[in-house]
Amino acid sequence: MRRPTGTTWRRAAVIAVSAVCVGYAPIAMTELWPYARPGAPAFGEWILGRVVSPRYVADALATRIEPYRHSLLPLIVHSVLGGLLMLLGPLQVLTAVRRRTRLHRVLGVVFAVTVYASMAGAALYLARTAPEEAFSGAAFWIVLATILVGTVLSVTFGVLSAVAGYPDLHQRWMLLCYGFLLTAPLLRFEWGGLPMIMPGLSMAEINRAATMHLGSVVAFGALIASRSLDRRRKISGMSRSWAPLPVLAVAHLAGAVALTWIVRSGLDFGAPGRRLLLAYLLPYAVTYAVMASCALRTGREGRPWAREEWRLHWTALCLAPVLSAAAAPLFELTLGLDRLTAVSAGAAIGCGALATTATLVVSLRVMYAREVLKRAAPARATAPRLSSPVS
Template sequence: MGRTTSTDTSTGSVTGEGSRQDPGAPTVIGTGAGRGIRWGRVSALAVTVVCLVYAPIAMTELWPYATPGAPAIGEWLLGRSVSAEFVADAVRDRMGPYTRSLIPLIVHSVLGGLLMLLGPVQLLSAVRRRIRLHRVLGTVFAVTVYVSMAGAALYLLRTPPAEAFSGAAFWIVLATILVGTVGSVTFGVLAAVRGFPDLHQRWLLLCYGFLMTAPLLRIEWGVLPALYPGLSLQDVNRVAIMHLGALVAFGALLASRALDRRTEVPGLTGTWVPAPVLVAAHVLGAAGLGWTTGALLDQGAQGRRLFLAYLVPYVLTYAVVAVRARRARERGAVWAREEWRLHLAAQCLAPAFSAATVPVLERTMGLDRITSLIAGVGVGAGMLSYAAVALVSLRILHGREVLARQREFIGADGSN
């Protein structure tokens, strides 16, 4: 009521009190009513609850390492959901690595808790089109990400992979998440400055997806010991590595598609994923998945456990993306089909990338086979999800470039 809207003809988005020339304006693309939006609200509410609960846990998590005996909400909850012995083992395993970089890690965890609060507020300010609030909090969010990740980077630089909490595989995956988080927020900021709200939206959702690995990992700390009694915290983390990165990136994709209701993007013609390319991606992916399966199953009971943790989420995610791509084609949603297919190709290639990464990690870092397999799966999921968003961004930018050239040609032809 009383709010003006303007349509951005170059992106097909509708923004409140702003346009493509206002890079600070929050944008939610095509937020029409429907079943998908209702599910989106439920998902947004669930994420918000998780963030609000986890924020104080993150902020107090390292207090006992600075002052033994200091209260920590996370330890208190974990001790009652699992056991006091599980918590004691976790503290003992982390004491050595964390003590050497305690101040950077405190900065990282406290600001990480702040990011958990800023994320839902940013999404709400975008939905409500609160431009000034969104712009100010967006600046705070980006700066907080950089400072928080700098703390994590100092910890990783000061800690040899083999001496890190939960071992070398965990160190490698943390480094991958760090690079993905910083890269995503950087591209998101650049997209906002250049006036590309749809790209800004995608990159920031991916960034927040990477950040969500922290609270989701803590949930798995409380859940997995019930499924695998007696499993150590290091083994719990290894199970989580097999799917967490892929799941948060999948969540970011679902959010992006739910907010972008466009059927076409101006200037977008043809496809970057024709049938031969998609078939080749499936062949390479099947080969990579087959090799990874055999390598994991050769590792005994631990390998079988890790294989299930990897395969089940992978198959479910693949099925959803493939079905969504087919449904988009059936209803003539050209842009939705293209984005789903780009992500589908990337997901197919992730196992092949992981399989190729394993021998590289073994030779360059001297890791054993099981550690290299775990790290390879985590790196492959993160890298290919990041690459998929990059390809989607390039696809949109290419469409705009085509449209701009068409306009220049029409203008030149008219002047003649």
């Protein structure tokens, strides 16, 4: 029996993600219709009510009527355009694979404009909604705001990379952007799946657990996709690593201290704290193990560019708890949050924010290497040629 090749796995992943996106599109587009017209069809509620229970859905959405009512139009714009983005994403991948460059560019412009318009609707909702009034509370509001910023930044950098002639960086940023957009359907999967594993939890409690890792999971998925598409062994102009062993060691030490603080803070709050810690630590450990093994393996295989990218993201992952630990007291002081909410909000945004930072550092690494080549070219052209020795 033949083992699946890398191409087979990539094709299967594209088909799976495309199926999720196409299936979620009508759910996203109709999700808020009942708030505008009671009794209107909402496919997501219908499916969730049968997967879990109608009472589970009714209890969760009963508290949403007032917060949604004063921002209903921006939310409808956000959700309908979000459904359109679910369809545009697979089309962009298909046109890129098929090398339909002109169609890819046209759809890319439509995609970028749609992202900005959809995120504008979400921004209006967040601006009009107090953090404590958001679904599942202030931590969820903070996570939504962070994902919004990450989505806008990634699509902006993706457009700028394409204009500047960096197709490899354009690909990375657009994959990260789409990863952030995929937090919406993945959250719905957790709404339906986690009650089977942890029965008795409300949707709000499941929401809080899901936000502890969704940002980091989709960012990690975008990295895996980027690395699977980039088969270059090295990049011309790249010399020393920007993440040498001393930097990695310092990042590990700082991350270990911050992670210990996060764990101790979570354990102070009994079962709720332990549940949130599990939702955070298990994906973090898996991501760490994959990044570490890939960085070491590509180094042994003599693939310096792959090793460099893995090490930059590995370093960022180690530093993510540092950002989380620093953000928690800031949220507690500025927003008046209780300690558990502040710690969970800080932990929820750390990995996604540092993954975005790592993608920015990777971009700067590629741009710096190209600049090194540009500066070296005139020097090579003007260098005197040695004459052949006379016999």
